[in-house]
Amino acid sequence: MTNDFPEGFRFLPSYFDKSAQEALVEEIRAAVRAAPLFRPFMPRTGKPFSVRMSNCGPLGWVSDIKGYRYQPRHPETGEAWPEMPAVLSRLWADVAPDAPPPEACLINYYEEKARMGLHQDRDEDTFDAPVVSVSLGDTAVFRLGGTARKAPTRSFRLSSGDVLVLGGASRLAYHGVDRLIPGSSTLLAGGGRINLTLRRVTAPEAEA
DNA sequence: GAGTCACG
DNA sequence: GGCT
Numbered sequence A: 001m002t003n004d005f006p007e008g009f010r011f012l013p014s015y016f017d018k019s020a021q022e023a024l025v026e027e028i029r030a031a032v033r034a035a036p037l038f039r040p041f042m043p044r045t046g047k048p049f050s051v052r053m054s055n056c057g058p059l060g061w062v063s064d065i066k067g068y069r070y071q072p073r074h075p076e077t078g079e080a081w082p083e084m085p086a087v088l089s090r091l092w093a094d095v096a097p098d099a100p101p102p103e104a105c106l107i108n109y110y111e112e113k114a115r116m117g118l119h120q121d122r123d124e125d126t127f128d129a130p131v132v133s134v135s136l137g138d139t140a141v142f143r144l145g146g147t148a149r150k151a152p153t154r155s156f157r158l159s160s161g162d163v164l165v166l167g168g169a170s171r172l173a174y175h176g177v178d179r180l181i182p183g184s185s186t187l188l189a190g191g192g193r194i195n196l197t198l199r200r201v202t203a204p205e206a207e208a
Numbered sequence B: 001g002a003g004t005c006a007c008g
Numbered sequence C: 001g002g003c004t
Helices: A018-034 A086-095 A168-172
Strands: A009-012 A052-056 A060-064 A067-071 A104-110 A116-119 A131-137 A139-144 A154-158 A163-166 A175-181 A193-199
Touching: A018 A052, A018 A086, A018 A104, A018 A131, A018 A193, A052 A060, A060 A104, A086 A131, A086 A163, A086 A193, A139 A193
Parallel strands: none
Antiparallel strands: A009 A163, A052 A104, A060 A067, A104 A193, A116 A175, A131 A163, A131 A193, A139 A154, A139 A175
16 A cells, blocks of 8 residues: 655654653643633634644744734733643653754643644744644544645544654644544543644754 | 635 | 635
């Protein structure tokens, strides 16, 4: 079977064990207490996303009627985003050792019916570093395609504790979440799924 | 005419 | 396939 998929993605199943997942959830709960989940809106149409989100790290991804962008403050509270948890910096150092440190961790919270249409992550100034994804809670049916929207796609499941690294040619691959599998995890008390994506946003400064 | 589409 |  041919595989014309972009290369460079790495799927690391069960990267985090149960206790690491629980600790990570506590870190995210703390971050979300400081920077509450907000509902983004699609540019132009103003249609609400089905996911809610927040961020940690120096920059956060937001979307509203004006467009997609990274900004240093929460769109509703005006506060700076919480610090990047150390465990996520360590994950990045492990899977992206040659990349400069991550600047944004987007926190997406999926309730049972939430989905994410096929899209590319291309709001960053640099695509040199990979996007690193961590799944927590209910399993997601994930879809990964190529760098052209019409390219063929494949779907696979992302379970709690799995890490997916989109680097190299896959850095700009279309991807999305078709649906959740409700009840597939007991990690989150109320069900649902948390997805964390770590990104480098700005090009690192040239060395003197 | 593409879209973090919309639906079956 | 349909709408912005």
